[in-house]
Amino acid sequence: MTLDLPPAPAAAPDLAARARADGVRFLLALFVDLTGKPCAKLVPVEAARELQDEGVGFAGYAVGAMGQQPSDPDLIAIPDPASYTLLPAVREGLALVHCDPHVEGRPWPFAPRVILKELLRRAADRQLELFAGAEVEYFLVSRGSDGRLVPADAHDNAARPCYDARGLTRMYDHLTGVSSAMNALGWGNYANDHEDANGQFEQNFAYADALTTADRVITARYLISTLAERRGMTATFMPKPFADQTGSGMHLHLSLWREGTPLFPGDQAHGLSTVARRFLAGILAHAPALQAVLAPTVNSYKRTGATSTRSGATWSPRRATYGGNDRTHYVRIPDGNRVELRGGDGSANPYLALAAALAAGLDGIERALDPDTAGHPELPPTLLHAVDALGADQVVTAALDAAGPGVAEYFAGLKREEFFDWHGTVGSWEHDRYLTAF
Structure with missing residues (x-):
């Protein structure tokens, strides 16, 4: 036999x-x-x-x-x-x-990489594979003579510095060092640019399966930070280091595949398939809770809550909207191959961010949601509001608990503690506003 x-x-x-x-x-x-x-x-x-x-x-x-x-x-x-x-x-x-x-x-079960691997395994049970690209934005800063944080390049002071060729050139050694390292690893670095704020940069690499991309985000942060320190600078992925400047996002480009075939291209609006639209609708439906994972710090909400910046735009969404090649939306659709989730920032844990986004998207597919009827809720105004939304969302909570119970509750507790720790401090804003006001 x-x-x-x-x-x-x-x-x-x-x-x-x-x-x-x-x-x-x-x-x-x-x-x-x-x-x-x-x-x-x-x-x-x-x-x-x-x-x-x-x-x-x-x-x-x-x-x-x-x-x-x-x-x-x-x-x-x-x-x-x-x-x-x-x-x-x-x-x-x-x-x-x-x-x-x-x-x-x-x-x-509390290990972020373990959590993402479990979500990917569940998707694989449905013959689905998540591919992702990540935009890594960061600031290069140093301390001024008065101790305040300033851009590491003292000449980087233009009101609208985005894509400035001179700013790129002054940081040539750092940027090309990172780019060469990425390409030596086979990541396919394809662009390096000066972003919208003074001292802010972005270095892009090719998309890959979700686990590989999450690993590369962690490796890239380590690489960028160590190479910056070598040149006497600090690389920060803090979302909003300067109140009057644009913040740093970590936009995620997402697509589902089955047996080597992309599932997102189709003949519906924006060139998407039914699967893609339902996945997108799931993300919109769970956006408030997702923000607790995509924007997980007190400082995150200084970015998404900004109404203006020195350059004239914040480039961060305030509502869970979607649209075509329009960077003001929570989810942008650059083409029919992918959707770009723009709610995340530089403080996001890429493993948790991808796990939560995948869970939300799969829920949209399972429930056959329509992005035009999913609603466009406002995003949480503070970390505390985001944690409350997380606690009320069974899908995103279950994603954090994918490898074992208690993770979502523990994570929410950490974030509440972080919020109240910040809330309990007294700083210069309060001194300036209240010291002689009464």
Whole structure:
């Protein structure tokens, strides 16, 4: 009797052999917590085999927002060899590998990469694959003589600096260093530009499957930050470092595929298919709750709540609207191949952002929602409002809880605490407004 057995899974790449062949001396075994903070250990190549077979341990409570107490067992970071990334631009002989934290042999449900992988697995059960592109915007800043934050380029002071060729040229060494590093990794960097605010830049790379793109966003932030520090600057992904300037977004270009075929192009409005329109409608329907994940800081709402900037435009949506090639919408449709979700900012955790957006879109497909009848709710005015919307949204909450219960509640608690910590501070605005007002 002959049994038809499924093909054996492909063997994981040999991390130790690959690292030695590349002349790597140390591996940065890295993961992020729920806030997106990168956490890592440097592992010498001599221990690469142990890293791949056994992982490397962390005190989870010390890591940060990972749902652990001091008494809990260690987080064991298990590397994904497919994410192996050489980083000679940072240090010769250095490579990075993204990891999935485990506790007592099981994937840890509070780990953002684990959450995204679970959502992608559920989509795969429906023969769906999410592809994503991410626009990484950031500021290059330094401290002035009075201690205040200023653009690192003292000559970058034009009222409308967007696309300024001279500003690009003055930052040539930094921008080309990042671009060359991205292209050496095969990311397909295709544009580097001066954005709308003084000191603000964007560096784009090609889209990929959602997990790869999320890994690359984390790697790009690390790469950009370390190369900026080398030149005496600070790269910040803070959404709104300057009150009178445009903020930094992290726009996500999303599309669904099945067996190598894109599902979004169609013959309906804006060149979209029925599947694409329903996916879009799901995002619009869940937009208020999504903002707790896409714009997860107090500072985020200084960006989306802005009414004007020095350049004359905020480039950030205030309502959950959609339209064609129009950058004022929450969801822009540049063409029939994708939709661009513009609610996210530079503080967003890319794993959580993609997981939540995917869940919202799939809900729209499942319920056959229509974007023209989904409503166009106002976006939350503060982080506290966004967290309240999250708590009332079962779909986005379930996305955060995809790998295990309690994550959404824990995340919401962290964000409420962040809001009230900010609310409890007294600053110069209050001194200026109230000190002699009464």
